[in-house]
Amino acid sequence: MLLLLTSILVLAVTVLSIPLVERVLGRNTGWFAAAVLAALTALIAAQAPQVLGSGEALTYSVPWMPQIGVEFHLRMDALGWMFTLLVTGVGALIMAYSTRYFPPGRRLGFYLLMTLFAFAMTGLVLADDVVLLYVFWELTTITSFYLIGLSGPGASRPAIRTFLITALGGLALLGAVVLLVVRTGTTQLSTILADQSWTQDTSFTALVAFLVVGAVFTKSAQFPFHYWLPDAMAASTPVSAYLHAAAMVKAGIYLAMRFTPAFGEVLVWNTALIAFGLITAVVGAVFALQQHDLKRLAAYSTVSQLGFLIAVIGIGTPEALVAAAAHTVAHALFKSALFMVVGLVDHEAGTRDLRDLGGLARRMPVTAGIATLASLSMAGIPPLLGFVSKEYLFAGLLGAPGGPWAGVLAGAVAVGAAAFTFAYSFRFVHSAFFGEPRGKRRAEQEDVHEAPVAFWGPASLSALGGLVLGLAVPVLDPLVNGVSQDTTGTAAEAHLLLWHGFNPELAMSALAIGLGALLVWRTASGDSYAGRALLPVDGPSVFERIHSALISTGRRVGDLTRTDTVAFHLGTPVVVVLVLATAVLWIGIDIPAPAGQTSRPLDWLLVGLMGVAVLGAVLTRSRLAALALIGVAGFTTALWLFFLGAFDVALTQLLVEVLTVVVAVLVLRRLPRRFHPVTRKRSALTAVIAIAVGSVAGVAAFALTGRRELSSAASYFLDNAPEDTGGTNVVNTILVDYRAFDTLGELVVLGVAGLIIIAVLRSTDLLPVHQARKPSVPVTNPVFEAVPNTVLMRTVAKYLLPILVVWSLYLLVRGHNEPGGGFIGGLVGGSAFALTYLAASSDAAARIRLAYPTIIGSGVLVALGTGLLGFLEGSFLLPLHAEIPLPGGEYFHFTTALIFDVGVYLVVVGVLLAALNELGLESGDGTDRAAPPPSPPGTSGGGNADETAPSSEGSGATAAGVDTTTTGGAR
Secondary structure (H helix, E strand, C coil), X not given: CHHHHHHHHHHHHHHHHHHHHHHHHHHHHHHHHHHHHHHHHHHHHCCHHHHHHCCCCEEEEEEEEHXXXXXXXXXXXXXXXXXXXXXXXHHHHHHHHHHHHCCCCCCCCHXXXXXXXXXXXXXXXXXXXXXXXXXXXHHHHHHHHHHHHCCCHHHHHHHHHHHHHHHHHHHHHHHHHHXXXXXXXXXXXXXXXXXXCHHHCHHHHHHHHHHHHHHHHHHCCCCCCCCHHXXXXXXXXXXXXXXXXXXXXXXXXXXXHHCHHXXXXXXXXXXXXXXXXXXXXXXXXXXXHHCCEHHHHHHHHHHHHHHHHHHHHHHXXXXXXXXXXXXXXXXXXXXXXXXXXXXXXXXXXXXXXXXXXXXXXXHCHXXXXXXXXXXXXXXXXXXXXXXXXXXXXXXXHHCCCCXXXXXXXXXXXXXXXXXXXXXXXXXXXXXXXXXXXXXXXXXXXXXXXXXXXXXXXXXXXXXXXXXXXXXXXXXXXXXXXXXXXHHHCCCCCCCCCCCCCCCHHHHHHHHHHHHHHHHHHHCCCCCCCCCCCCCCCCHHHHHHHHHHHHHHHHHHHHHCCCCCCHHHHHHHHHHHHHHHHHHHHHHCCCCXXXXXXXXXXXXXXXXXXXXXXXXXXXXXXXXXXXXXXXXXXXXXXXXXHHHHCCHHHHHHHHHHHHHHHHHHHHHHCCCCCXXXXXXXXXXXXXXXXXXXXXXXXXXXXXXXXXXXXXXHHHHHHHHHHHHHHCCCCHHHHHHHHHCHHHHHHHHXXXXXXXXXXXXXXXXXXXXXXXXXXXXXXXXXXXXXXXXXHCHHHHHHHHHHHHHHHHHHHHHHHHCCCCCCCHXXXXXXXXXXXXXXXXXXXXXXXXXXXXXXXXXXXXXXXHHHHHHHHHHHCCXXXXXXXXXXXXXXXXXXXXXXXXXXHHHHHXXXXXXXXXXXXXXXXXXXXXXXXXXXXXXXXXXXXXXXXXXXXXXXXXXXXXXXXXXXXXXXXXX
């Protein structure tokens, strides 16, 4: 149904529009986001009669990656409806609350990431494709990491710890996804869960269940991964209220409930969820009572409540899933309210420490009322919704598989955890809002006052929701029964009521309240118990030790092969090549003989020319001469490719050689003019290795190629490219049509390389060796003076530059049918900028004042945007084609591959600009990156004139008293 796609698209558009809205509204952007989420909540709630009444799921599907059978499947049944409503409903309240939590001004990144998280969670709970589910699952992990880290430097390590733990679960989920797709042959989640074939293999089912359990435990903070959630409290309170109380941690709950149909009767699943869920419920409750910080108390209470949910899901019966659904709703309401209360107290009282609070009810009566309602629901006191859901939790746990003793044991542990729940709920309210003010801020509390209604209003709606639904709890019957039907295949036909008469779960509830009251009385409202260290270590410290040990181990393993020496670095691939060659000769693999003539006289002429160039490069001591000779070898290769008819590749090779020489000369400015001496023994050894490897490579090339007939792949492209792509340049169509995804990856790598050039060179201050001294004798010869020296180059450039620019654009446009394309066009455009640089009389004049980082980023975004256009035809990066009529009855074949090539063009030009400007031009303070400070007028820098005179490596000089600068014209 279009509602599902509308929900996803509306949230996506909201994410994209947040930066623009924030420029206008500032912190009030939260009202905009809240309005969008509230509208979606209303639309989703309106589907209740269809989803809950008829039991028919809403579905939507569109091809996504049809070649591998992955589609954009969306499905909303009762379970998806419930979680979507929680994501959008609670999200709307948190967004509204955030507008007054933060001070006036823009909250850079906050609203963008929060709406992105709402988008990810909505996609996660609606996804009916395991690949799509995994993508959204990981997106929640990434956005959570950034939202935690957004709080400042102190949140860096908690963000990293949270990310690594949840990413570990993501890897487990990925393993489960791959196994399920391979075994069932489909990626559609509902089909996989209904498939009986894979569940009949007990070993396979147990393995997949184990992997899903790992994903559930890490995302929902189950023991032993429970510590990441309190650790993540370094994030701001709105982030904690949404991600770590009502939304992100519920992703694990959702996953567990969604896979219950497949694993409900699997021993590994039942045992792990029940055992670790109950352990987490107890551990979280005990640690919550220990906290002095209100926020950490709320965090550990969340851990405990999630343990209850995981345990009851592990029971797997229809009644247990009814309890899980009811408590999921109750928990989202009371926990979001409590976290918002924490923010209210912190904002108004200036502290969250219970030792410095007390008596706030007199100053903040509304906030105290909200906290009381939410805490009563969390403690399971009637008539709040938490009381009803807790009784159903008890009833569900009594039905634990394994015999009567298993249910009794599970129920007893749950009662103990519930007793601690009552105790920390009482402490949350009593220590903060009632009793006498205390602590070092006692006098300051006279200035505390109630927050504005816009601040406490969202929290009051959450707290009142628990009260209203508790009093009118039968309205949830269709929901919990629908969830039971979706997760177990059996309708529970439950009737939620505040009073069910005297039954075991009522007795368990009364016992938990009584034990909790006794615990409060014996521990002075829990204060005497707080702050005690029960264990010698805590979760974050254990994580850091393990993390440090892994890093240390990896470093030691890497040291076995790590080296800064080029020879040793290249030694491994050289040895591998020689070993493989020896193995081939030893085994005697039958290699087919080349078909027809394998060489021509011209080939040997080119081989000879290349051999002379390589030999000269090996023997010369001059770096500049070696660069020139290597350039000769490169030009020879380009010429060879021209003779072979590979015009695209040849033109690319030629342009790359030209620009490589320019950039390499800029690098040589920072190096000595001559290579350092090498011993004869080492020269002989390297010569032997080079000849051996070269011979092996040459023989392999001769044996494996040799002008054979076209391969089947080549024939396919030649035969089908014109019809499939509308282009006749097969090389270009392969790059931008058939394997555009590979090209996109290479494009991103190239763009990142350009940004790395910028970052590295701007963070260093390298001094070229040849500029280390100033000339002692003024140089007046016009050959060495920059302005006269560059007259010829500037004259040529004046007419050649426009031609190069037009030619680059022409190559870009024609690339789909003739030699050219985005990469070649970008190289020609880069050559125009290189000519501008070389023709300039000084570095200052040579600067090309274009925002090359922006050009690089724009190119990547254009390529990505072109890929998204492919979704109009059903697949990412699928080219779209159109015939545009021209005068005279002709048609121009337009394809989005041309736009993709524009992205390639921009990235190539941006990277070349980065290399020219960063390697050869001035730094940000107006001085050359590598140039020494100018000498005072009338003085010399010392040294011999022949050591410092300008050379072909790039220095120019003027008369004495004027700073010597590196010029482009003397290169």
